[in-house]
Amino acid sequence: MSLRNRIRALSIVLCGALASTMLLAVDARAEEAGWTVRDRPGGPTAELRLDRASGALGLSVSRAGETVLAPSPVGIVTERADFSTGLSFLGRSDRTVDEHYRTAAGKDRNRTVHMREARFRFRTGAGARLDVVVRASADGVAYRYDLPGDTGNVLQETSAFTLPEGSSAWLGAYRKDNENLFDAYTAAGAPAGEYMMQALFRTGNSYALVAESDLTGSYSGARLVHDAGSSTYRVKLWDPQVRTTGALTTPWRAVVTGDLATVTESTFTDDLAPASKVRDTSWIKPGRALWTWLAGGREAGQSLEMQKGYVDYAAARHWPYTVVDAGWYFDPAQWDVTDPDWQTHSWIPELVRYGRERGVGIQVWIHHRDLDTAEERAQWLPTLEKWGVKGVKIDFMDSEAQETFQWYDRILPETASHHLLVNFHGSTIPKGIQRTWPHVMSLEGVNGEEKKTNTARHLTTLPFTRNVIGSMDFTPGAFHRPNRPNAGSDASELGLSVLYESGIQNLAGTPESYDARPEARHFLEQLPDAWDSTRLLAGEPGTSAVLGRRSGNRWFIGGMYAGAAHTAEVPLRIGSGRWLVETLTDGPAGPVRTARTVRGGDTLSVDVVSDGGFAAVACRWSPGRTSCDR
The missing domain is CATH 3.20.20.70 (Aldolase class I)
Structure with missing residues (x-):
């Protein structure tokens, strides 16, 4: 190649690189006010937005065309830096989180994790750095703060969760041992006060369970604070100051979301946590x-x-x-x-x-x-x-x-x-x-x-x-x-x-x-020691709950109802084919067992007494089988 052609080729490469750089810069400026994170179509979408005037961040969550979480404050304040305002955007990087792990206990023992993670980099006017890491999966959205520099002790978070108008809420007042009753409210109508960090909300067909994950001694436990008439629930830390030295990564602020079955069956808070630190788990027996x-x-x-x-x-x-x-x-x-x-x-x-x-x-x-x-x-x-x-x-x-x-x-x-x-x-x-x-x-x-x-x-x-x-x-x-x-x-x-x-x-x-x-x-005596999978069969918080849990080829079912005696109708979402189902209901001298043959997907009718329920076990039907005993 002649020198002239080499110079021409190099010019083309340089111009292309410059054009790409300019395009990225334009894209960054165009997206500066808002960025989305979503794992898959139909799953929840997180939107992180930066208010250009104030430099404050907010996060919202939507699902299936519904707003699950209205724009909610995102920020943290330390001794040396205020990351709740005055921020400017530096850049974004993305990755996919794919993991598989096995647990000894829980709703199911084999877990597969697939999440989309986006890291957003910001700085204050004084040059202090903050990364906000956002994850989205099929059943939740979470974010955490990553402070790469030594900015001193944490004084507070400005993190909060704002619910859409008209949202329902199931809340428990905060106690230091997390032992309090749950009751139903509207998100805006709940009494002013502090609530446990396990709050459930509903908007339309979507539920949202607010929780946290990966909390260690590098940080402080959190609770929710609600002001009368507001639909916002602020995060309050136990300690007036969280002691830090050097860089800090905070716990995840998580929103488990989906329809009620998705939320109930979710392992999202476990999925966010670090992998097992116990190498030999052979001795762990539930x-x-x-x-x-x-x-x-x-x-x-x-x-x-x-x-x-x-x-x-x-x-x-x-x-x-x-x-x-x-x-x-x-x-x-x-x-x-x-x-x-x-x-x-x-x-x-x-x-x-x-x-x-x-x-x-x-x-x-x-x-x-x-x-x-x-x-x-x-x-x-x-x-x-x-x-x-x-x-x-x-x-x-x-x-x-x-x-x-x-x-x-x-x-x-x-x-x-x-x-x-x-x-x-x-x-x-x-x-x-x-x-x-x-x-x-x-x-x-x-x-x-x-x-x-x-x-x-x-x-x-x-x-x-x-x-x-x-x-x-x-x-x-x-x-x-x-x-x-x-x-x-x-x-x-x-x-x-x-x-x-x-x-x-x-x-x-x-x-x-x-x-x-x-x-x-x-x-x-028949109850297993651990579960292979869990399914919500029926229910509504505060009214009823029926779950099926599988161990091997048998399903065990537990149901509880609040209110008057009635005949409950339970969809048997346990697999196709014929099943032998043994139900235990209330009789005059204690639980009574009744066996019947049904097909998966059919509705199981069960008589329950006031504030009562039932238990059941289901196994594959075969000719002559009259019991699910092993």
Whole structure:
């Protein structure tokens, strides 16, 4: 090629590159006011907008032609920079997130993640940098802040969620242990106050569950604050300042959205969380447990003989665990822990031996104050592992402060290294923790069975709120408790064991109450220890909830209704073909089992009593088959 031709070719390349650069600059200027992120057609779309006059960011979410989230403030304020205003756009980069992971517990054990992620880069007039990372999937939208420089401690977020006019809301007032009732409001009509970060809203045919994910000790827990007459719910952090050093990545602010089935079946908050930090998960075994606190209280916790009786009962039912609650150990301050034989004060090793011989593992309750220092954990955790204890139920953290999440960051790898399953009570709610730390079988964070304030409306709201975001230790099965709102419906109490998912399903009844209800006892004996998939069959928050959960080739169904007695109609969305369905409904002397043959997709008619429900199991029909028992 001649020199002239080479120069001409180079000029063409340079002109093309310059034209491309100018086109990108024009596009950036044109898009400066607004950018969209969507994973797939028909899925939710996030729109991030920058107000040119104020330099403030806002985020909205739409789905199927409906506004799910109206333009809502996005921003964060630190000691050295205000990222809520005065921002200018620097650029955008995109990537696809494709992951597959398996969990020990949850709605389903095999998860596939596909999300579109966009990183938007901004700076303040003073040059401080902020990245806003937005993700969209088929069932949700989430964003987080990434501060690449050292901008000092976080003072507040200006993040908020603004609902369209006329939206419905199901909210629970905030408590430090997340144990409060859910009730129904309009988004604008809810009383002024603070609400738990597990709020459900509805606009048209779309639902939106506000939550968070990937919360660690680098940050502070959040709640929602609502002003009277407003449709905006602001994010408030527990701590007045979040301590930071250097760069910071905040938790995800998530909106799980879709129709009600999509939201209920979603694993979005887990999908956002980091991958498992536990390499060997072979020892992690979910399962049913006989929980003896409501059955015997502190007296049971202080009695080896009573606990052996519970082990015998669990063994006969093929339940893999019993849980020994408060009372089994004295205050360690009264023990001389410098004595190498201090552990001999406990009869737990004898109970573990007794349970091992019968195929029943022992889990024990322990107070947070006895594990809140490195020295205490070094005393207790190796000892419990040496004794052969399978898990710990840690109670009374009662805080969502940054300091408390730093404690979670320490206790989680330590319990995993000692092969101890964990159930947190008096705690935060999951927030993706079960993906990252799969030995966490459950968390309380719910106004559960031991409370005396529950309502049928609350029971029918939990599957659409708290239990969406992770395992929930409600402790169903307390037939002997006269103050439960469904006390007139043993069948609905039985159904709660399916309706509510928990990696450790703590069954809270007395052996006597189970023996008095042989059909209920038989159903609980058949109940699997983990689920392969979950489907919403029917329901509306605060009114009714019917879920089907599959284990292998059998479906278990739990239903709960608030209101008058009626005949419920349940679509059997469990697969085509013929099924044998055994339903358990309320009879004059306890649950009654009825078998019938139906086709998948048919409607199952079930008679339910006032504030009642039902339980069922479905298996493939074959000639001569009369039971779904294995």
